[in-house]
Structures are given as C-alpha cells and as structure tokens.
Amino acid sequence: MTDLDVDLGALLPSDLPDGREAVAEGRALAAGVERARSLFCEANGVAAEREWRERARTEGFACTCMNIGLATWADTREALGRIHEDALSRGVRPPDRFNLIAERRMGLPKDKRAQAPQETGPALWSEQDWWDLAHTVPIQPEAADNMIGGPGSLDNALDALRVGITHIGVLSQYTWRWPYWDDEVSQTMAVLKAAGLLSAFKAEGVCFDSYLEDGYPGVFHDYANYVGWAMLERYVSEELVGAAYSCSWGGLTQDPVVKSAVTLALHAVNPDAVPAGFVQGDTIGNTPDLDSNLAVLSTDVLFMKLVDSRYRLGGAPIAVPVTETERIPSWDEVATVQTISRRLEEYVPLVDPVVDWGRIERLRDQLVAGGRRFFTAAIEGLGSAGIDVHDPAQLLLVLKRLGSSRCEELFGAGAPDEGFPRGRRPVLQTDLVKSTMAERERLLAELRGRGQEDAIRGMKVLVTSTDVHEFAEFLLTSALAAVGTEVIDFGINRDPEDIVKAVIETDADAVVVTTHNGVARSFGQRLIGALGQAQARQVPVFMGGVLNEDVDGSEIPIDVRADLNASGIETPGTIDRLVDTLIARRGGGVPA
C-alpha cells in the first residue's frame, strides 16, 4: 500500500465543484434526449452495438473495426460508402464498426470550435453531418477521438446519442489538453456531465469507451499498470458515475503473446463483461517499407482474432493499413486491410489448437494480480493523501495533475527496484520500453565501434533533465559512459539552481540537459544566469530533447534553438553529435 503523508488536496482548487453533482446534472438531461437508431442497428435488429457484440459472443462470429478520418467530413463520408461497397463486391462481410477520428476542434464546446485554428481531420458542423455519421452506411460508428474527454464532451455526447451512436469515448483523452483551453475544472465537469448522461442509457446498451494508450498507460513501462489504470477508469465510470465502461486498447504492443495476455487481463477485470469498443492493431512494428508491414499486419490481426474467438470476447480488432505510419490512409488502403482481416478469420480454427494458451493465461493472471495492486495502491494512497476517492471530479483531476510517470511510480504494481527507470521492476515491461533499451544497445555499439573510446576519457559530464522524462537521460548517461566520460548522473526533474550547486561541488567539465516539457528557453537562460552568478559561466552547457517553449500568443510551442545558441548554449541535436562536440572541445578530434 502506498501511504502518502502529503496533502494532494493542494493539487485541487479549493472551489472544485462536487463531481457527483455534475454527474447528476448530466443524467437529468437524458429526459430531453430523443434517440434515433443507427442504420447498422436498424439493419441488424439490435438496440445498441453492445447487443450486437453480445450476439457475436453467443453465436461465435467475428466483428471488425476500422479507424477513419480523412481531411473533411465529406471525404470521410464518401470513403465510408466506398469501403462498404468494396467489401460487398469482394464478397466479404463489411466492417461492423468504425471509429471517427475527428478533428481536435471537436473537443471544444460547440460555440468555441469556429474560432480555433483548423487542424487535420473531419469535423461535424451541422445536425445533418451528425445524422449522416450514423446513417450513411450500415457500419456502426463510435464517436471516438475528441468527443468525450475535452471541454466539449457534453455537446458531443448529446449529438452522438441523438443519432443512434451507442459507444462514445474517449475517457482516457481526459488527460489531453485542447487548444485555447486551460480550464481543467470546466473540462472535468464537462466530462462528468457527459458520463452522467451516458449512464442514464446504460440499460439500453450505451457504453462509455476508453482507449488506454491515449491516456497515461500509453507511456507506462509496465503492462500490469495498464490493467490497473483500466480498473481505475472502470471504477470512475461504473462505480462513481454508473455508466457501462468499455475498455479498448492495443496500438503500442507488437508482441502477439503479450497482446493476447493483456487483452485477457483487461477482460478479467471487467465484471460486467462490457465488450471492448475495439482492439487497436499494432502501430509500432511498422516501418517505411510498406511491403514488410504486411507481416506485422497478418500476425497481429490473426492473434487478435484468435483470442477473441477462443474466449468469446465480442471484441472488434482493427487491422492497421500498412501506410498508416507514413500518412493518413486512403479509403482503399483501409478497405484492403479489412479484406485481409476477414480472410484471416478462416485461419483461426486451424491455428488455435497449436497455440500455448496456458502460457498466455499464466501471463494474464500475473497482469491481473499486478493490476489489482496498482488499483488498490492508487485508491488507498490517494485516500491517505486527503483525496475524496468517492468524488469523481477529485479523483480524475488529481490523477491528471499527478502525471503519468508519478502515477506509475507511486502506485505501480512492480516491487520497488532502483535499477529501473520508474523505480519499480515491471511485472511485464511494455514493448515501447523494450524498444528504447534496444535503441540504447544500438547507440552503444555504434559509439564503441568508432574506436574513440579514449578521446574524452575522464571528462566529467553532468547529465540531467528538466522534467520527468527519464529515457532521454538514461540514453545520455549510457552513451557518455560508453565513450569513457565520467558521468555525473544528476537525475531528472532538476532546477537550474540545483544544477549550479552540483557543478560547483563536482567541478564538472560540461553540463548536458535534456528537456521535453516546453521550458527550454527559460530554463536555459536561468541556468546560464545562475552559472554566471556562481562564476562558473566557463562550463559549457548542452541542451537537447524538445527545444521549444510555450509562449503567449502562439498556439504551438516555438522553436528556441536560436535563442539558446545566442545565450551560449550548444544544441548538437543528436547524441552522436554531442559526443563529437565534446571530443572537439577536448581537442581530440573534429566534429563530423
């Protein structure tokens, strides 16, 4: 159990409204909502998508899902028609559902959307647009990206329900920020009102969907914590709000065995067996070589279908177009992988008998046990720190403000172990963490291979980070140690003033700072100022990472490399070039 003797209430505004009242307010709106049936539900004779998925479980047929969001709603609508037609012409069953990947402005309240700058993706401007979303083709839409989570949550929930959409998300996107919207309190209340509204239609099959990787699990190091986070979201959605929670996930996992185990673990912590909106196909295994991505696609989809079929989950796997990491896929690229997905269903009964399901189930059980530890630690830890864990507003806002790494560090399922970046030994390390470790190996091999091991041997380099991004710091300390420098690992989340203190005591020859939190310019300038005050300005400072800064009047953070260079900070861009620069300073070589 995590016992926090600290007042986390300080993270909440003193006048935070009671989240339960927001939920009740949303629920009360249900009386005025007149709901239509979507074309899909009409065609299949079901009240809601949930009913269809439950039939799929009982009858043993497979469902598929796709993501779609072209430049405009008109393009998207047209693509939907073509994809549907294409499937029929090829003799395969069309997709059961799609996620609308709407433009980010849709996350704002209706009256604020027009003023915000346009970004990529479709936006729904009129009642007709909304109607068409559920009545263009008999494929069930989910109101997904940017629908619930942002300040416009209630508007979107009302529109989606009216046209017959019954899976609405995305709860995990509550951790996001929307353009021109800094008011986290009103965002929280909007999400809870929308959730309250959905709860009123729980009996009719309406589900509140989430996609884990859009929230903190996307940067977690341990899959057990994915499961624990899903339990937290389910607790908020079902226990505190009363809405059916559907848990989608999957895009950042390549290993099919791991993916199968996590899918089963998420199902095991889902007592009402609410079918997942979808299982996202792998997006990290793909490369610019589109042909090779077919291997990723086939393996991934086959395993998602195997698990779904064997355990009768009623899920809907998404086959990811091989072009998706390169560009927004066109309609025919989506249609192609949908066909492949349907054909793979024929292989499921052939492959199932030879899969080692026992191994997958053992992994599932470990993840479930770990997930429960995360959940218990979070609820008890937050409770001990003065948070009312029965108030969904307090719970959501404090988790949002704690941040992903702090949540995982504090409540993580793994046993404390300082040898791991999050201070805990993961129950099952995520594929993203594994790939970072692989990148480290690649970098070390390359640096060793240069034959410059002694060029900067003994040089004292202090390495630190302005934020909680430990991987960049970890890569830097590993790489600099590999080329013989004496690394002074000053850890993450340091202030400029503390860096100067460390420089004075250690007499470091160089300072390397990695930053990812949009403070590069002000941090760099403070550091240079503090070094100057301590008469240590001669120590060279290098910065890397994301060298930008949020400034007033600019929607996107501005690049501040020129400002940093002007104040004497070097920005080599890559670790290789940093090493070259250090060698050049030592006089041992010439930068490439």
Added chain:
Amino acid sequence: MSAFVLADFGSTFTKVRLVDRAEGRLLARAEAPTTVGTDLMDGYAEALAAARSGLDEAVEIEAEIAASSAGGGLRVAAIGLVADLTAAAARQTALNAGARVGAVLAGELDAEQLTRLDAAAPEIVLFAGGTDGGQRELVLANARRLAGHGLAARVVVACNAAIAEEVAALFEAAGIAATVAANVMPALGQLEIEPARAAISAAFLEHVIGGKGLSASPEFARMVRMPTPEAVLTATRLLSRGPGQRGGVGDVLVVDVGGATTDVHSDRAAQPATPGIEEPLLPAPPTLRTVEGDLGLRAGAPGVVAADRGWLAQRLQGGEEAELDRAGADRAKRPAWVPESVADAHFDRLLATACVAHGLDRHCGTMLLSRSAKGPPTLVRAGPDLREVSRVIGTGGVFAHGEGGEEVLRDGLERRSPRSLSPREPEIAIDRGYILAAAGLLASIDPEAAFRLLQREVFDCVQA
C-alpha cells in the same frame, strides 16, 4: 561487589552513576554541582561519595569514565562549499560528534565569514568542500585563505579526497594542526559522516578536553571519553541496533529537553527509496542529532515562548497569559532555578511539551508537494522519515525529576503536523534514571553491558 563509575560533567551538574557491569544494573546515582570555578574533580568527588554512601555494601571501583559538556562542551565550526551540500554535510557531521556548531560557512571565505569564524571560537574546524575527484580550485583557495588568516583551532579535513592531503599540508605549513578524514560528501547525494565524526572525537579527546583548564588533575582528561551529546547519540544507536550481531529494539528517537537547548537524537534502519517520492539533494543520515538552540526550559525559555505563544496562551488563565514573556525571561536569568509552586511546575511542563513538539517538528522530515508551472508536481521527502519509529524516549531534568513525563512526551507527539514524518504510534519511555548518557559512555567499553543497562533501566520502567 565491583562497579563501573559513569560520570557526566554537565555545565551545571556533575552526575555520577554506579553500574554493575555484569548485570547491566544501576547501583546508585548522585549529582553534585559542577565545580567549574575550582577543579571539576572536586564536584566529581562529591557526587561519587554521595553515590557510594547510598549503597549498603562497599564497592570496588572497576573503572571511571566520563562524558563532558562542561566548559562550553565541544565547539566546532563547519566549512563547506555549497550551503546545502558540503557545508550542510559538515554541520551534520559535527552535530553527530556531539559538538556545538557555532558557525557554518559556505562559498568563498571572505573577511566577514572569517570574522564570524573567530567569534565562534571553535576548538575544531571541520573543513569540507567538493566531491571526491570534484572541485579542487575553490576548495584549495578556501584552505589558503583560512591558513593565511590563522586559527587557534585544529582542523579535520574531510573535503575532496584528491586534494585532502594538499589541504592538510597548507594548514600544517601555517602551524595549524590538521588531520585528514574521508570526505563527508564523496558524491552528490551521498553522506559519509562516520570517518570525520570519529576524527573529531579523537581530536576532542587528545587535544581539546585536556586543554580547557577544567581540572588540574590528569585524571580528568583520562576519564573523559566523549562529549555528552555524543554519549546520548551512541546510546540511541545502541538501543536501536543492539550490540554486535544482536538486534536492538528497532528505530528509536530520543528527545533531550535541557535548560538551554532541546536535542533530538534518532536512529533508523536504512530507508529504501520510495518510487515517486524524490529525496532532497542531501539525504538525511540514518543516525541523526539535531540541536534547537532556541528551545529550552531556562536559557531557552524565551525562545519557546516566541515559538509557541498561541498554544501556551490557550493553556493558561487570562492573567497568566500576560505574564508569558516575564515567565520566560525569569527562567532565562536563573538557569539553576527549580519550580517552587504548582503553577510554576505546570508552566515548566507546558514549556517542555512545546520543546518536544517543535524539536520533533524540526528534527523529523516532511513530505512536500511542489507544483511546477509546467508538468506534473514533485513529491519530495525532505528530512528523515521517522513515521515507523517504535520507541520515543524522553530524557532531561523535566523527565528525570518531574511528574508527568509521559504526558509531556505524548502531548508533544500528538501535536505533530499532519504532513510531518515524525513517529506515528510509538511506545513511550522515560529516562527516569538519567541513564542514557551513562549507557552511551559504557558502550564505548562494553556494548553488551550498556544494552542490558538500557533495557533494564529505560524499558523495564515502562512495563512496571
């Protein structure tokens, strides 16, 4: 029967304890005024005679050893480079050596700082600065300035190990005796207190205590083994860890409420890092002594009134409230004064409760939450986490002589601020026999006997 004599030369009283070493049993105790004006051994002889007279049978004295805080105790100045890094490490080392730390200097030593150093009149200077293999130039520059300035004190050098010998040579060349010890902060985030603490202790015994002119008898310097506060800290650690391989009673905290200061000693098992909770730049050592110079029952009374006026006022009648300052000032003027009325004794207990509450608050860490403008907040555990300490012991006159010691300690503990990392549900014990310093002293010769003595004299009282 044979007995060990364990003496404590205090600034006001000389305390003598006769102990049966084999059984770890207190045989007799007595006090006599400390005879600073004549010869310290006069007061000692008087106390020893009084102690022996209380015994039914004659005892053979096996050995006589002592702790001393007479003549101003041990005065140490701590010097480092960065105030909250090596200077803080040096200060903590000196405190753990039982010293009074009159000056803590950091950065480039200038004339103003050297004047402060002179004013503190240290007997030992603990000279730190730089991590091992780290800063050289600034540390050497400070050493040169200090050597050039001249010092009446001895120096313990515990700086960057790569230049420690060079630094010592600079002092020696200027006629200042210097000893080299391991760096008090060998790397960022690492404290190495023990070697420098031991060097200070050795210097105290070999050079300081005999030179104070407290006694004409060579016996005095031969008897003294450590400064009194170090004896209490030794007893704290012994209780917590036990002698040799044997385990102790678990984490222990001792509050010593005196006339001038409130000292808090603690010892805890090594504390693993908690994921998500950051440690400060300089971690707290497992064995820790803090001294609150503004909290005491006599010279420190005005400080207590200033620190806790509201709480004290709430507990007094209206008329008495107006008298708060006067009551504090009166006590400060008369260090040896003993309460004469029920009301005076009550006020002393209130002052003691305030000393315990504030002493604990400052000794124990807190959990801090800082919100940054960008990104998630930081949770920092500043200072030691003593929530799991199983035993808290009260020592000092108010506990040994007065009534209601448990209540004072319990009330002080209950005033813990919500975010304090002070003990949550400790068992409480009172050092009625004033035995802690004596036991710490005995531990320097026979830790097993000292442990038995502590168990019997401190914890058996609890059970009785």
